[in-house]
Amino acid sequence: MTTAERQRNAAQLLRPQLPAELTDKRAGCPFDPATGLTELSGRGGIHRVEHNGDSVWLVTGHDEARAVLAAPQMSSDRINSPRAKALLSPELHAEMFPPERRAGSFIFMDAPEHTRFRRLLTGQFTVRRMRDLTPRVHEIVTGCLDAMVEKGPPADLVHDFALPVPSLVICELLGVDYGDRDEFQRRTSKLLSLNTTVDEQIKNATEMRLFMRALVEEKQRDPGDDLL
Numbered sequence: 001m002t003t004a005e006r007q008r009n010a011a012q013l014l015r016p017q018l019p020a021e022l023t024d025k026r027a028g029c030p031f032d033p034a035t036g037l038t039e040l041s042g043r044g045g046i047h048r049v050e051h052n053g054d055s056v057w058l059v060t061g062h063d064e065a066r067a068v069l070a071a072p073q074m075s076s077d078r079i080n081s082p083r084a085k086a087l088l089s090p091e092l093h094a095e096m097f098p099p100e101r102r103a104g105s106f107i108f109m110d111a112p113e114h115t116r117f118r119r120l121l122t123g124q125f126t127v128r129r130m131r132d133l134t135p136r137v138h139e140i141v142t143g144c145l146d147a148m149v150e151k152g153p154p155a156d157l158v159h160d161f162a163l164p165v166p167s168l169v170i171c172e173l174l175g176v177d178y179g180d181r182d183e184f185q186r187r188t189s190k191l192l193s194l195n196t197t198v199d200e201q202i203k204n205a206t207e208m209r210l211f212m213r214a215l216v217e218e219k220q221r222d223p224g225d226d227l228l
Helices: 003-014 035-041 062-070 082-087 090-096 113-125 127-151 157-162 164-174 178-192 198-221
Strands: 046-051 054-059
Touching: 054 062, 113 127, 127 157, 127 164, 157 164, 164 178, 178 198
Parallel strands: none
Antiparallel strands: 046 054
């Protein structure tokens, strides 16, 4: 079995797979949850469900979700989770998640490491910094709305507005060159898409890491006043 095949199989094992009745969308408003999920939520905020063949807890209530997310005993470190280590051999785990891939994965960090990085970034998100950024955010929002009007109906608010606005604001914070912003948006959209195969997910994540590595190396050579 090739390296790509081993990684594909491992990623498939780790990919969330809930019962169809909790994920299948009904006809109508695309923002409505699946019928089964709506019915389950109506019976309480925490439930036992099957996930990838295991019995796990599914949190559907707002108050319950806030409590779980704030609980220090809960972990965001999916890479080193008991499930990942149980499903993958030590060799395959090391191959799937080498140190250079884990390093800097903010969304997979727990305290105190997560706290340390948050403190380093605090200065980039002060009231003054956000106030200075407001005119540029206004330009981005106006530009996206103007583009929607120019294109005419129908409009896809997610594709045409909800995705590009935060993506372009992040470009401002990171100092991504204007010539690279379309590429950054394209890669970000692919990473956030729920309609990709495991192979596409692996490819997209690898390409984004290479893109960000090149950006960091460029900022090291020519620093600016942006976040990087």
